[in-house]
Amino acid sequence: MTDYPHLLAPLDLGFTTLKNRVLMGSMHTGLEETKDWHRVAEFYAERARGGVGLMVTGGMAPNKEGGVFPGAAGLFSQEDIADHRIVTDRVHEGGGKIAMQILHAGRYAYSSDCVAPSPVKSPISPFPPQELDEAGIEKQITDIVTAATRAQQAGYDGVEVMGSEGYFLNQFLVTHTNKRTDRWGGSYENRMRLPVEVVRRVREAVGTDFIVIYRLSMIDLIPNGSTFEEVTTLAREIEKAGATIINTGIGWHEARIPTIATSVPRRAFTWVTRKLMGEVTIPLITSNRINTPDVAEAVLAEGCADMVSMARPFLADPHFVAKAATGRPEEIAPCIACNQACLDHTFGGKISSCLVNPRACYETELKIKPAERKKSIAIVGAGPAGLATALTADERGHDVTLFDKSKTLGGQLNMARQVPGKEEFHGLVDWYKTMIGKSGVTLRLGQAADVKTLSGFDVVVIATGVLPRDPQIPGQDGPNVLSYIDVLRNGAEVGPSVAIVGAGGIGFDVAEYLVAGESPTEDLDAWMAEWGVDDPGNVRGGIAPAGPKPETAARDVVLLQRKKEKLGRRLGKTTGWIHRAALKMKGVTMMGGVNYERIDAGGLHISHGEAREKQQLIEVDTIVLCAGQIPCRDLADDLIEAGLEPHIIGGANVAAELDAKRAIDEGTRLAANL
Ligand code: NAP
Ligand code: SF4
Numbered sequence: 001m002t003d004y005p006h007l008l009a010p011l012d013l014g015f016t017t018l019k020n021r022v023l024m025g026s027m028h029t030g031l032e033e034t035k036d037w038h039r040v041a042e043f044y045a046e047r048a049r050g051g052v053g054l055m056v057t058g059g060m061a062p063n064k065e066g067g068v069f070p071g072a073a074g075l076f077s078q079e080d081i082a083d084h085r086i087v088t089d090r091v092h093e094g095g096g097k098i099a100m101q102i103l104h105a106g107r108y109a110y111s112s113d114c115v116a117p118s119p120v121k122s123p124i125s126p127f128p129p130q131e132l133d134e135a136g137i138e139k140q141i142t143d144i145v146t147a148a149t150r151a152q153q154a155g156y157d158g159v160e161v162m163g164s165e166g167y168f169l170n171q172f173l174v175t176h177t178n179k180r181t182d183r184w185g186g187s188y189e190n191r192m193r194l195p196v197e198v199v200r201r202v203r204e205a206v207g208t209d210f211i212v213i214y215r216l217s218m219i220d221l222i223p224n225g226s227t228f229e230e231v232t233t234l235a236r237e238i239e240k241a242g243a244t245i246i247n248t249g250i251g252w253h254e255a256r257i258p259t260i261a262t263s264v265p266r267r268a269f270t271w272v273t274r275k276l277m278g279e280v281t282i283p284l285i286t287s288n289r290i291n292t293p294d295v296a297e298a299v300l301a302e303g304c305a306d307m308v309s310m311a312r313p314f315l316a317d318p319h320f321v322a323k324a325a326t327g328r329p330e331e332i333a334p335c336i337a338c339n340q341a342c343l344d345h346t347f348g349g350k351i352s353s354c355l356v357n358p359r360a361c362y363e364t365e366l367k368i369k370p371a372e373r374k375k376s377i378a379i380v381g382a383g384p385a386g387l388a389t390a391l392t393a394d395e396r397g398h399d400v401t402l403f404d405k406s407k408t409l410g411g412q413l414n415m416a417r418q419v420p421g422k423e424e425f426h427g428l429v430d431w432y433k434t435m436i437g438k439s440g441v442t443l444r445l446g447q448a449a450d451v452k453t454l455s456g457f458d459v460v461v462i463a464t465g466v467l468p469r470d471p472q473i474p475g476q477d478g479p480n481v482l483s484y485i486d487v488l489r490n491g492a493e494v495g496p497s498v499a500i501v502g503a504g505g506i507g508f509d510v511a512e513y514l515v516a517g518e519s520p521t522e523d524l525d526a527w528m529a530e531w532g533v534d535d536p537g538n539v540r541g542g543i544a545p546a547g548p549k550p551e552t553a554a555r556d557v558v559l560l561q562r563k564k565e566k567l568g569r570r571l572g573k574t575t576g577w578i579h580r581a582a583l584k585m586k587g588v589t590m591m592g593g594v595n596y597e598r599i600d601a602g603g604l605h606i607s608h609g610e611a612r613e614k615q616q617l618i619e620v621d622t623i624v625l626c627a628g629q630i631p632c633r634d635l636a637d638d639l640i641e642a643g644l645e646p647h648i649i650g651g652a653n654v655a656a657e658l659d660a661k662r663a664i665d666e667g668t669r670l671a672a673n674l
Contacts, residue, residue, distance in 0.1 A: 004293050004324055006300035011053065011283060011307060013244055015209040016157065018053040018097065018307075021300060022321050023247070023285055025311035026101040026160060026215075027342065028058040029352040029361050032073035037083045041090035042363040047314050048096025051321035053307070055096060055314075056160045056213070057087075059103025062147040065113045066104035066140065066168060075100070075150040088155030099158035099211055100151040102144055106168030107177065108253060115140070117172045117194075118179040123254050137184060140168070141198055148202045148212075158211025161199060163238075164249020169195040170217050173234070174541075176224040188230050196237045203242025213285075214243040218272045221255035221533070225541020232279050239280045247285040247309060248273045257531045257543075258578045260312075262337035263421030264289050265524045267299055274304040275537065285309045291335045291424075293324035310335075315342055315354035315361070330434045333357055336424035340661045343574040356428065358388075358665040368672055371396040376456070377674060378403065380449045380635060381463035383411020384660040385650030387432045388667030389461050393674055394439040401457070402441050405448040409433060411465055413660065415488040419509045420519035421582070449635065451642045459674055460644060462636040463667065466629035466651035466658060471501060475599035476625065484510050484626045495621025496555050499604040501596060502626035503561040505659070508568060508579045510626050515553040515586040526551070530585070553586040558618050560606065564593040599623055629655045 002008055011018040024047055031040045044055055061067035061074035075084060084100070091098045107116035107129040115136060116129035132140065148159045163169040171177040172194040178185045184193055199214055206212065216238065218231050226234075235246055250269045251259040258264050266289050273286035286305035290296050296308045313320055316335035323332045333356045341353040341360075354360035359368075377393050379386045382404035390402045408414060410429040417425035436443055447453075454460045468483050475481075484506050486492035498514055500507050520527040528534070530551065532544040539545060561567055567590040568580045583590070595612050597605040604618040631652050639646045649670055650663040 002325065003327070003329070004297045007293060007297045007308070008325055013211065013283075016097075016211070020051070020053040020321060021307040022053045022296070023307055023309040024052045024055040024314045025247075025287060025309035026056040026058055026162075027311045027315070027352065028068070028346050030346060031351060031361055032058060032060070033071065034351070035083070037086040039364045041087045043361055044087055044096070044098060045090040045094040046363050047318045048091045048094030048098070050314075050317075050319035051325060052096065052314065053321070054157070054211070055091070055098045057098065057100045059101045059162055060147065062102050062104055062140070063143040065109065065111070065115050066106070066143070067109060067111065068103065068105045069110040075147050075154065081150055081154045084151070084154035084156070092155070097157040099160050099213060100154070100156045101160040101162055102147045102151070103162040104140060104144060104168035106171045108167055116168070117177060117184060120177050120179065122166075134182070137194065141194070141201055144198050145201045145205045149205050152206050152210055158213060158244065159202065159206075160213040160215055160247065161195075161202060162215050163195050164215045164217035166217075166220075166222070166252030166254055169198060170220075170249070170252065173217070173230070174220060174222070174225055176222055188233065192230075192234050192237060195234065196241050199238050199241035199243050211244045212242060213245045213247050214238045215247040215249045217249040217252070218276065219250055219269065219536045219542035221251035221257045221259070221543060222541050223543060225252075225543070226536065227540050228275060228535070228537040231536065232276060235276055235280050239282050243282060245283045245285060245307070246276075246280065248287045248305070250288045256581065257533055260288055260337060261339065261575050261578050262424050263521050263578065263582070264337070265521050265527050266291065266295050268524055268527065270299045270304040272536070272542075274302075277303060277305065283307055289337060291337065292332070292427075293320070293329050312337065312342055312354070315352065316356045318360075330431075331438070332431075334424065334427040334431055336428050338424075339572055339574045340659065344572045347573045355661040355664060358668045366669065366672060368392055368395055371398055371674070374398055375458035375674065377401070377459040377461065378449065378454050378457040379461040379463060380404070380454070381411065381465055381650070381652065382406070382409035382443070382445065383463060383465050383650065383663065384413060385465070385663035385667040386411070386461070386463035387436065388664040389463060389649065389671045390441045391435055391439060392668050392671035394441050396671065396674070398674065400441045401444060402436070403444045403447050403449040403453070405446065407446045409436065409443070409445060415485070416509070418488045419513050420516035421512060421521045422509070423519065423521055451638050451644070454639065454644065455642075460639060460646040461670065462633065462639070462646045462648045462652050463650050463663075464632045464635055464652045466655045467632045468625065469628045469630050471596065471625055471627035473501070473596045473599055476623075478599055478601070480601065480621060481599055481623045481625065484624060487624055488513060494555070494624070497620040498555055498622045498624060499558045499560060499618045499620045500624045500626055501560055501604070502628060503559045503567040503590070504626065504628060505571060507559055507561070507626035508571060508583070510624055511557050511559050511583055511588055512579070514555050514557055514624075515583065515588060517551050517554050520551070548585055550585040553588070556587070556620075558589045558591060558620065559583065560591045560594050562594060567592055629658065631655045
């Protein structure tokens with residue numbers, strides 16, 4: 001008897017059966033653009049072998065004008081079909097099924113060739129779109145249909161027609177972007193004509209025995225978005241037009257409400273899909289912030305959908321379904337929804353990977369093979385770098401001992417998980433505890449290793465992490481000054497008004513910790529009120545008319561940095577705006593271009609600009625130092641002096657811009673080669 005009877009139940013689509021209710025949702029990884037089709041195939045095949053019911057590829061452009069960026073992958077020729085065949089064959093060998101997503105970006109395309117229903121520029125692209133005429137619309141339909149037939153020839157089990165997230169088809173649906181007065185605009189019947197026509201013509205072209213998923217925006221989260229009545233009307237017409245399954249889209253890309261970030265509560269939007277259950281007879285898939293089998297099972301058991309979509313969790317662990325099905329859910333490497341190695345990479349023009357699993361998208365390059373010679377390996381530091389090294393070295397068959405002077409493992413992850421909105425870090429620390437417990441690693445917590453302890457090992461790895469940088473502000477030794485470690489790790493008492501010195505990732509984290517009361521990430525109603533999300537059954541687009549209603553800040557906070565640039569500019573590409581908006585909503589004052597003159601009982605004295613003009617006292621009870629970090633490498637230096645040759649990784653090697661992503665990646669790659 002399984003703990004996941006709903007999740008693991010097959011789904012009979014009439015002409016084919018999916019082996020379970022899990023869809024790997026579409027992700028743009030950048031792999032297709034490498035044109036290394038063996039690598040693309042291995043990425044999907046690994047996940048097919050991991051037992052997922054159906055996968056959807058990253059978005060494929062139906063034509064040049066519809067590509068998200070110039071050079072975006074698509075199925076444009078017979079050669080392209082042969083390339084995609086490599087992928088579908090490998091997936092089928094692995095026992096999986098795969099559908100190709102057809103993504104026309106419309107006005108979101110990063111190109112001067114972009115087209116749209118009306119010439120309304122999007123706030124997230126510099127290019128104003130060209131308005132399509134009747135012939136232009138017909139061309140887009142034909143190109144989408146051609147892409148679907150080519151996908152069929154390439155061996156895909158189906159296609160997903162991307163109709164949500166504010167892309168091309170979605171742009172026709174709402175008056176926000178569709179100002180037309182012809183048969184493609186005006187009334188809702190006219191505005192939905194294009195998506196419905198696309199699905200009808202795709203079905204006509206591919207015949208009956210081919211999966212056609214339509215991804216439908218169920219809550220737009222933009223002004224003048226769809227009402228739920230319109231969503232329901234569209235869903236019914238899409239069913240009639242021949243779709244096999246309807247998938248849920250949540251929010252347009254230009255929405256100013258987070259939809260997948262780690263601070264969004266788990267399964268925050270499954271109630272939206274549930275509203276559509278019973279309105280159509282074809283299966284519905286729900287989506288967003290579902291990242292464990294328990295959450296997915298509950299969603300299905302409660303009747304919110306017929307199937308669940310998870311995307312990023314399959315970067316973190318390709319074997320998610322197989323582990324759930326064999327009673328090992330605690331072994332699933334958790335996606336913490338950080339976006340650091342996936343979406344931030346995508347938007348930075350880099351290939352996606354995963355903070356938790358550096359092998360994601362590097363399956364053909366980063367291989368964990370049995371060691372040729374078993375070695376005794378000592379690793380000092382049980383933070384992310386040391387843990388990743390230990391688990392990988394153990395997997396390869398080495399004899400591993402992991403030391404940490406702290407009594408708990410996890411290192412800096414233990415501070416991150418104290419921050420409201422970063423609760424997913426608890427799951428990551430728990431996963432490391434589980435995996436170390438199940439491994440052959442000998443864990444020596446509460447033990448400070450020294451030269452003598454380490455001398456007998458074949459290999460020594462130093463992953464001792466970082467120490468806080470000393471900002472050397474006169475008066476910083478006073479009783480009103482704390483470090484971020486005092487606050488986040490030791491729970492030191494902080495006064496009602498605070499100045500934070502340093503506005504990097506940790507400065508922002510400390511600010512969020514200090515202004516929060518209860519974390520809204522743990523309370524869906526509070527989170528919806530905080531960001532102004534409402535029921536699209538009540539209000540267009542699901543945007544609360546009164547706007548965001550955050551809880552009053554627990555403290556008055558001033559966040560400072562010396563650089564003149566906008567605070568938080570270097571935070572994650574896809575999440576920085578959320579941190580900035582969250583602090584703004586809580587009334588945090590942000591000051592750049594300052595000099596720290598001194599601290600006394602009255603607070604923090606600063607001046608402005610290079611000439612140190614305009615002296616100012618920030619009157620606060622507490623000053624928290626978050627001035628960056630330096631490598632902690634005393635032990636490494638001692639070892640080198642004693643003639644040993646330790647490997648030094650993570651923050652102990654280079655502290656600048658250290659994060660868990662780099663730490664885990666370095667540890668895994670080092671251990672793969674020891
Ligand atoms: P950081 O991001 O490098 O920020 C250090 C801050 O300290 C900067 O604001 C810097 O600004 C200031 N600073 C540097 N030297 C200073 C000095 N001598 N005196 C006073 N201020 C000084 O480092 P962090 O905040 O410690 O974070 C460490 C790493 O963890 C980063 O890579 C970060 O990306 C990552 N992290 C990320 C997140 C997130 O994305 N949410 C959260 C936590 C940690 P000025 O030089 O302009 O004053
Ligand atoms: Fe999830 Fe972060 Fe990995 Fe992306 S990088 S898949 S968000 S854990």
